[in-house]
Amino acid sequence: MAIFSQMQFIERMPPEQQNRLQMRQIERVLRFAHETVPFYRESLDGIKCIPDGEMDEAFFSSLPLLTRSEIQSAGLELRATRTPPEHGPVYLQRTSGSTGKPIEVATTSLRAVMSHAHTLRTQYWNRFDVTQKSVEIRTAYKPGAEPKNRVWSVLPWSGPSKRLDINLPISELFDQFINEAPSSVLSHPYTLMLLAERSRETGIQPSHLTTVRSFAEMVTPNIRQTLREVWNVPVIDSYSATEIGIIAHQCPENETLHVQPENVRVEVLDDNGNQCKPGTSGRVVLTPLQNFASPLIRYEIGDYAEVGESCSCGRTLPVLSRILGRHRNLCVLKNGERFFPEIQADLKSFGHLRQFQAYQKTLEDIDLKIVATRPFTQTEKSEVQAIVQKKFHYPFRVNIIEVDDIPRAANGKFEEFKSDIPEAKIDG
Known part of the structure; x- marks a missing residue:
């Protein structure tokens, strides 16, 4: 609670003071x-x-970016030979x-x-009511590994938390979700939308639901709209x-995200490596501030x-308008x-469409997989092709x-669009 109290003070602190800290x-x-850390001995000399x-920031900004490939290649070279004892076990x-x-x-x-x-x-x-029941829909625990008496808040009066397997067929997952009757649910945005669509189809509502929390994927305007229409709840993203x-956590008063500066330094860089101005987008570069065991300094995460x-x-607190992908x-x-293409809202007019995924094979070709309750007519296919174009x-x-069916990845994530164009081809 002492850390939380300090965080409440920091979130109203002048940005310049936050930056100095x-x-x-x-x-x-x-x-x-x-x-x-052996990996950094030369670069941080x-x-x-x-x-x-x-x-100062000039020195920090001059440091090289760290890529996922470099983390993989570095292996144990990226781990500290010791950690501060007060940070606890590694x-x-x-x-x-x-x-x-x-x-x-x-x-x-x-x-x-x-x-x-x-x-x-x-x-x-x-103002979540943490005394009530919560359901997490994510990758299942291994058999026998789920902790007993799980709760969803550190507060002593927290209610129970139950995990459901995100990789279940949506009809089975929906039945389990309804039977649990949670007050709060946490899952990937796409899975939440599928559950809401199932509610619309069956007419069955989660009777106690007041809070919907999302993570791991981009929350599109269409997903937010669907959840408001069907469940009458907003999405709180992280x-x-x-x-x-x-x-970052979503602001309680709008749909932007507040960076958590006590935990991480966030840079958003343009193609020239400069910090993006408000209203512009770029590559996310992260420096966690509390990890001394494997310091990730200016880590280009790929978002x-x-x-x-x-x-x-x-x-x-610093603001991100949205995460693009x-x-x-x-x-x-x-x-x-x-x-970043977004065709979800445009395809809603086809009421028999249940799922889709677009894949860019070449600079000329898009494969569009669709799942529907009946076959698309040739006229409808032409309309879809025109929408995509x-x-x-x-x-x-x-x-x-x-x-x-279009299966999700093993971790439960689903991407509506993927490209197979190599980065070298993009740049050239």
Whole structure:
């Protein structure tokens, strides 16, 4: 609770003061990494020439970016030879590998303490009734591994939490969800939308539901609209990563995201490596501030985000307007233009369409898998092709493939658009 109290003070602190505190903590991370992490001994050698407490943003911004491939290649070279005793035991975190490049980093018990504090912050912001039951829909525990008497808040009066398997068929998952009758649900946005659509089809509503929380995927305007229409609840989103922890929480007064500066330094960089201005988007680069076991300094995580203006809520925390997706979710045109396509809302007019996924094979071809309650007519296929061409700003050859199901990834995530265009081809 002491950390949470400090966080309440920080979130109203002038941004310049927040930034100074962050830079002090980053300096501690850099000096510790230089002393104890073999990977950084050369790249951080310049820190020796800087007097204590005088490291500035210019030095920090001059440091090289860290990629997922480098983390994989570095292996144990990226782990500290010792950690501060007060940070607690060291344990490993492994990402799901949805990018095709799973990574493993070491962290300490301090990470869990900070995670609890940041979870408490969003519960407080949104006035969640944590005495009620919560359901998490995510990757299932291994048999016999689910903890007993799980709760969803660190508060002593927290209600129980139950985990459901996100990879179940949606009809079975929906039945379990309804039977649990939770007050709160946490899952990936796409899964939440499928459950809401199932509610619409069956006429069965989650009778006690007051809170919907999302993570791991982009929340589109169409998903928010569907959940409001069907369940009459807003979506409270968060942005996190296995190797980092909490990155940002949705503002309680609007749909933007507040960066959690006590936990992570967030940079959003344009193609020239400069910090993006509000209203523009770029690559997300992260530096966790509390992980001394495997310091990730200027880690290019692979996400894209849009920087937001200062928030009208009065909190002075940095703002991200939205998370756009990963590099593989960018559509690429022949002229080099790249953008994140969104056709979900446009395809809603086809009432028999249940699921779709678009895949860019080449600079000329898009495969569009669709799941529907009846076959699409040739006229409907032509209409869909025209929608894709209009929204994708190019007369792609759109190959419509009707299938019975489009499975999610093993980690439960679902991507409505993926591109197979190599980065080198994009740049050239």
